[in-house]
Amino acid sequence: MLKFNWKRLGITAGLSLTLVAAGCGADEEGSDDTEGDSGEETTEEGSDEEGSEDEGSANYSEEMDYTITGIEPGAGVVGSAETAVEEYDSLNGWTVETSSGGAMATALGEAIENEEPIVVTGWSPHWKFEAYDLKYLEDPNGSFGEAEEIKTMVRQGLEEDMPNAYTVLDQFEWDESQMNSVMLDINEGASPDEAAADFVEENQDLVDSWTEGAEEVDGKEIELVYVEWATEVASTHVVSEVLSNLGFDVTPTPIDNAVMWESVAGGDADGMVAAWLPATHEDLYEEYKDDVVDLGANLEGAKIGLVVPEYMDVDSIEDLQPAE
Numbered sequence: 001m002l003k004f005n006w007k008r009l010g011i012t013a014g015l016s017l018t019l020v021a022a023g024c025g026a027d028e029e030g031s032d033d034t035e036g037d038s039g040e041e042t043t044e045e046g047s048d049e050e051g052s053e054d055e056g057s058a059n060y061s062e063e064m065d066y067t068i069t070g071i072e073p074g075a076g077v078v079g080s081a082e083t084a085v086e087e088y089d090s091l092n093g094w095t096v097e098t099s100s101g102g103a104m105a106t107a108l109g110e111a112i113e114n115e116e117p118i119v120v121t122g123w124s125p126h127w128k129f130e131a132y133d134l135k136y137l138e139d140p141n142g143s144f145g146e147a148e149e150i151k152t153m154v155r156q157g158l159e160e161d162m163p164n165a166y167t168v169l170d171q172f173e174w175d176e177s178q179m180n181s182v183m184l185d186i187n188e189g190a191s192p193d194e195a196a197a198d199f200v201e202e203n204q205d206l207v208d209s210w211t212e213g214a215e216e217v218d219g220k221e222i223e224l225v226y227v228e229w230a231t232e233v234a235s236t237h238v239v240s241e242v243l244s245n246l247g248f249d250v251t252p253t254p255i256d257n258a259v260m261w262e263s264v265a266g267g268d269a270d271g272m273v274a275a276w277l278p279a280t281h282e283d284l285y286e287e288y289k290d291d292v293v294d295l296g297a298n299l300e301g302a303k304i305g306l307v308v309p310e311y312m313d314v315d316s317i318e319d320l321q322p323a324e
């Protein structure tokens with residue numbers, strides 16, 4: 001404790017120098033920082049971190065208030081993070097703060113701007129890996145599973161009722177870089193509809209492989225459900241665009257994860273392209289697998305885990321420090 005205080009003192013001295021050197025720039029950076037629980041100390045802490053690159057992970061953990069920045073409570077990755085908190089001694093006393101995928105991305109961007117430590121519940125593909133230098137923390141206990149795939153699930157009876165939509169949903173499959181290009185477009189300001197339309201226009205061969213054997217229809221209604229995660233916004237709008245071009249009247253409906261599964265299983269929605277398996281949505285899959293039709297992977301090599309900025313000197317979940 002004494003050692004720690006001495007270190008803080010050194011950092012504070014360093015900070016004064018940094019502030020002198022940086023002029024009013026440092027003030028500006030801290031002044032619009034309103035997110036998070038760190039309260040009145042946010043500005044100081046942000047600047048601390050800039051002047052103390054050799055700080056150990058003990059200070060990181062305390063600076064983060066032993067908090068993992070999570071997303072929606074219903075997300076599989078949040079459940080896995082809660083499991084990790086139970087399984088890892090290094091996460092003893094930590095909490096998983098839930099919010100939304102968008103709020104997580106904002107918090108991550110702000111932390112990076114200020115070179116502050118942050119641990120988020122992350123997943124890939126995701127534009128954040130293109131936008132920032134990030135790394136997954138190693139997960140020796142396997143709380144976050146291994147490689148995941150994103151699968152397509154449709155309601156029972158869809159094949160008979162809408163064989164052409166079924167064909168497209170069955171054949172829809174792309175890779176990480178293709179999905180990333182749509183996510184990045186949306187992150188840079190395109191609407192999901194615009195980004196999807198551009199992608200479809202520019203990738204006609206790929207799209208032809210999805211629509212092969214499907215015939216045009218005349219305004220038949222179809223509803224696809226999804227959760228507003230960057231990955232699912234991208235995939236759902238691309239598939240919706242392809243179905244619209246075939247003549248379907250498509251409604252993409254954003255809802256909660258559990259409701260997404262439930263509505264496809266109950267036949268209220270026609271399908272979804274957002275099933276993360278085998279680990280992320282394992283519980284939901286177990287609950288609904290007999291009532292949905294599994295059309296297989298639409299993307300291979302997905303992953304979930306705890307993600308930190310590269311500048312943090314931690315490589316494994318075990319490098320974090322428990323709350324005392």
Ligand code: PBE
Pocket residue numbers: 071074075076077078122123229231257276280281304
């Ligand atoms: N995700 C993105 C979801 C699946 C897709 C990783 C945030 C989840 O954790 O359930």
